[in-house]
Amino acid sequence: MTPQEIHDNLKAKFGDAILEAKMDALQPWIRIAPDAIREVAAFLHDEEAFRFDYLMCLSGVDYNDGNLGVVYHLFSMKHKHKILLRVNCTKENPHIPSVASVWASANWHEREAYDLFGIVFDGHPDLRRILLPYDWEGYPLRKDYKVPEFYNGMKVPY
Amino acid sequence: MTENKTLPTEYVTNPDEIKTSIGKTLRTDEMIINMGPQHPSTHGVLRLEVVLDGEIIVDVIPHIGYLHRCFEKHSEHMTNYQQVIPYADRMDYLASMCNDWGYALAVERMLKIEVPERVEYIRVIMAELQRIASHLIAIGTYGIDLGAFTPFLWCFRDRERILDLFEMTCGARLLYNYIWVGGVSHDLPPKFVERAKDFCTYFRPKIKELNDLLSFNEIFIKRTANIGVLPADVAINYGCSGPMLRGSGVNWDLRRDDPYGIYDKLEWEVRVGKGEMGTIGDCWDRYMVRVREMEQSVNLIEQALDKLPEGNVQAAIPKRIRPEVGEMYVRTESPRGELGFYIISDGSTSPYRVKARSPAFVNLSVLPEISRGAMIGDLVAIVGSVDIVLGEVDR
Numbered sequence: 171m172t173p174q175e176i177h178d179n180l181k182a183k184f185g186d187a188i189l190e191a192k193m194d195a196l197q198p199w200i201r202i203a204p205d206a207i208r209e210v211a212a213f214l215h216d217e218e219a220f221r222f223d224y225l226m227c228l229s230g231v232d233y234n235d236g237n238l239g240v241v242y243h244l245f246s247m248k249h250k251h252k253i254l255l256r257v258n259c260t261k262e263n264p265h266i267p268s269v270a271s272v273w274a275s276a277n278w279h280e281r282e283a284y285d286l287f288g289i290v291f292d293g294h295p296d297l298r299r300i301l302l303p304y305d306w307e308g309y310p311l312r313k314d315y316k317v318p319e320f321y322n323g324m325k326v327p328y
Numbered sequence: 329m330t331e332n333k334t335l336p337t338e339y340v341t342n343p344d345e346i347k348t349s350i351g352k353t354l355r356t357d358e359m360i361i362n363m364g365p366q367h368p369s370t371h372g373v374l375r376l377e378v379v380l381d382g383e384i385i386v387d388v389i390p391h392i393g394y395l396h397r398c399f400e401k402h403s404e405h406m407t408n409y410q411q412v413i414p415y416a417d418r419m420d421y422l423a424s425m426c427n428d429w430g431y432a433l434a435v436e437r438m439l440k441i442e443v444p445e446r447v448e449y450i451r452v453i454m455a456e457l458q459r460i461a462s463h464l465i466a467i468g469t470y471g472i473d474l475g476a477f478t479p480f481l482w483c484f485r486d487r488e489r490i491l492d493l494f495e496m497t498c499g500a501r502l503l504y505n506y507i508w509v510g511g512v513s514h515d516l517p518p519k520f521v522e523r524a525k526d527f528c529t530y531f532r533p534k535i536k537e538l539n540d541l542l543s544f545n546e547i548f549i550k551r552t553a554n555i556g557v558l559p560a561d562v563a564i565n566y567g568c569s570g571p572m573l574r575g576s577g578v579n580w581d582l583r584r585d586d587p588y589g590i591y592d593k594l595e596w597e598v599r600v601g602k603g604e605m606g607t608i609g610d611c612w613d614r615y616m617v618r619v620r621e622m623e624q625s626v627n628l629i630e631q632a633l634d635k636l637p638e639g640n641v642q643a644a645i646p647k648r649i650r651p652e653v654g655e656m657y658v659r660t661e662s663p664r665g666e667l668g669f670y671i672i673s674d675g676s677t678s679p680y681r682v683k684a685r686s687p688a689f690v691n692l693s694v695l696p697e698i699s700r701g702a703m704i705g706d707l708v709a710i711v712g713s714v715d716i717v718l719g720e721v722d723r
Contacts, residue, residue, distance in 0.1 A: 195654060195655075196437075196438065196654045196655065196656050197655065197656060197657060223564050223565065224564055224567060225567055226567070226657070226659060226666065226668060226685065227657060227668050227670055227683065227685040229670050229681075229683040229685075231672065231681055232681075241655075241670070243657050243668070243670070247564055247578070247580065250585070254657070273565060273567065274562075274565045274566045274567075274693070274694075274697075275565070275566050275567025275690055275693065277693060278689065278690070278693040279690075286400070299393075300392065300393060301392065301393040301396045301722060301723070302393060302396065303393070310398070310401055311400060311401060311404075311681075
């Protein structure tokens with residue numbers, strides 16, 4: 171199925187929750203409203219015509235305009251088609267529903283996005299830091315991140 | 329070090345009440361044991377928090393990040409795209425060539441450039457040599473984990489020959505910085521083709537020796553067959569890739585199914601687990617997929633060496649690389665599985681964001697799923713069969 175067909179199908183099913191799409195980009199993408207992402211994900215995963223059973227990658231992004239984003243790269247082992255979904259949230263209220271119940275691989279990817287960007291995934295089974303120490307403060311991959319001077323009383327060399 | 333801890337009820341396997349002959353009740357508690365971060369069988373600095381009921385594993389909680397070197401943060405702070413490559417080298421330090429290729433390919437696709445044909449062949453030769461070297465480590469250390477010491481020495485002896493080839497190509501034995509955006513850093517040295525062909529002739533019989541010594545060894549089979557079974561649907565749901573996924577019987581290889589380079593011009597086959605010694609997707613299957621992939625890699629190298637064309641080893645690319653505004657996710661098949669690079673460009677000379685989707689990170693996340701219910705002694709076998717490189721898990 172082409173990205174355009176996937177978009178049209180999603181638009182027919184979810185209507186206003188499909189905010190935006192760009193089909194002439196290097197890799198076509200569809201932007202989803204944050205509240206609807208779990209339903210859209212479950213729909214794409216379960217529906218036989220799509221069967222997006224493989225989450226290739228889930229990345230957090232800081233767009234440096236007050237918005238954080240999550241990018242989902244989906245792939246179907248059955249139909250061999252790909253699609254890229256994106257969801258944005260504001261830095262003040264970084265909440266996005268978790269899709270770990272749809273793809274188990276999202277579990278660690280979401281923990282990583284939480285760890286490095288501070289995006290809170292609502293409904294995640296085990297949202298802890300994963301790469302940084304559990305008591306680290308701040309979210310290093312945000313563009314406005316300042317390296318703390320001290321960590322547990324130790325000077326951070328930088 | 330052990331400690332007692334109240335567990336969520338779903339982890340408790342039985343009500344723990346055992347009636348003794350004199351009518352008293354004995355309570356058994358779960359025990360929590362730390363395996364690692366300094367443990368010879370965790371292949372680096374990985375800490376596993378193992379919840380045990382007697383000798384049976386109730387749950388495993390991996391704690392990672394001990395080797396986090398901020399690859400993604402560093403990438404954003406580079407002054408140009410080429411500078412990221414030495415950092416990519418250090419992600420999966422057993423398969424640096426494949427990391428370089430994955431990153432270079434992503435940038436090339438953003439720039440929409442084609443590399444010269446000779447480069448494509450050199451890259452395939454390097455990546456397949458690297459795959460053999462990486463699998464040799466995986467197999468050798470797996471033998472050691474299970475008490476077989478000799479195969480380890482044999483594997484390292486053969487790997488040494490590959491490292492010699494890399495050394496004569498680019499001077500480095502572990503971290504090469506050889507595959508660059510738009511080509512490779514310099515051409516193959518004289519006599520490389522003959523030396524590489526010699527290696528293929530030398531190595532092919534060694535695989536059979538390895539099989540006789542380890543793969544079909546009765547003790548080894550007893551330790552690995554029917555252990556850590558990973559069904560295909562679980563593997564896909566957890567995003568497993570590479571030998572993990574193929575060991576579960578899924579006929580899937582990015583070199584064939586999402587082709588890059590010149591893999592579609594060469595003759596080779598994808599090897600999958602068939603459950604010969606036990607169940608499909610057990611540790612032995614995952615192990616055996618790696619052994620059989622080495623045979624296929626030798627085939628690929630021989631063909632690429634025979635067809636190696638003359639020509640340039642660098643495409644004409646601008647001195648300062650500036651991809652247009654946009655983003656690209658490119659995945660390649662590293663020895664451990666799907667290595668993806670997601671790069672966002674803001675039109676400047678350095679990447680705005682680089683996310684590395686490392687196969688070992690994703691493969692490791694399935695460990696709790698396949699370890700529950702196994703015996704504590706088998707945990708080493710299961711961890712070894714996942715073939716993690718902590719440099720890549722933690723980035």
